Amino acid sequence: MRGYLSSTYLIALGSNRRHCLYGRPRQIVRAAMEELAALGTVIARSPIIATAPMGAAQRRFANAAAVLDSEYDPPALLAALKRMERQFGRRPGRRWGDRVLDLDIVLWSGGNWEGRGLTIPHPEFRGRAFVLGPSRAIAPGWRDPISNLSLAHLNARLTSPRTLLR
Structure with missing residues (x-):
């Protein structure tokens, strides 16, 4: 449902299958970033990165993130993102399998939603x-409402080399 107040969302985008119209995964992610504008105002777009497959997926992924201001509430935005995935050719399949497009709401300016x-x-x-x-x-200072850590801090925790204690 569209409301009167705008909310800000962090959206994760990913693809690891070609599409007959859009081409390779990188082009699919780029096109999906443009299509997000139909759901609100895209404030920021990250660079697109290549990542290793996960779970049952067989091919490398193209991944990115976008910050979106939208009048949609979280359930309405999720429904719109699922429609967009289907418009890009995503079909139901096994969890973490290959897919033309995956769109996830990562964070929301309203904090938690269940x-x-x-x-x-x-x-x-x-x-x-x-x-x-x-x-x-694109949003290093955005804080996770659960841990209260910024995205920059969470990323550093995950990716920094760790020394082994003896």
């Missing part, structure tokens, strides 16, 4: 460099 089929912050984003890297590039 509803049917949607949890914000995204429950697994803190352990995913392919989400934190692009997100940190």
Whole structure:
């Protein structure tokens, strides 16, 4: 449902399958970033990075993040993102399998959200460099409402080399 107040969202984008119209995963992610403008105002777009496959996926991913101001509430935005995935050719499949487009709400300016089929912050984003890297590039100071750590801090925790204690 569209409301009167605007909210800000951090959206993660990913692709690892070609599309007959859009081309390779990098071009799909770029096109999806442009399509997000139909849902509000895109404030920032991260660089697109290449990442290793995860889970059942077989191919490398193109990943990115975008900051979106939108009048949609979280469930309405999720429904719109799922429609966009289908418009790009995503079909139901196994978890973490290959996909033309994956769009996830990672953070929301309203803090936490718990509803049917949607949890914000995204429950697994803190352990995913392919989400934190692009997100940190465009919103380093945005704080996780659960840990109160910034995206820059979460990314550093995840990616910094650790020394072994003896």
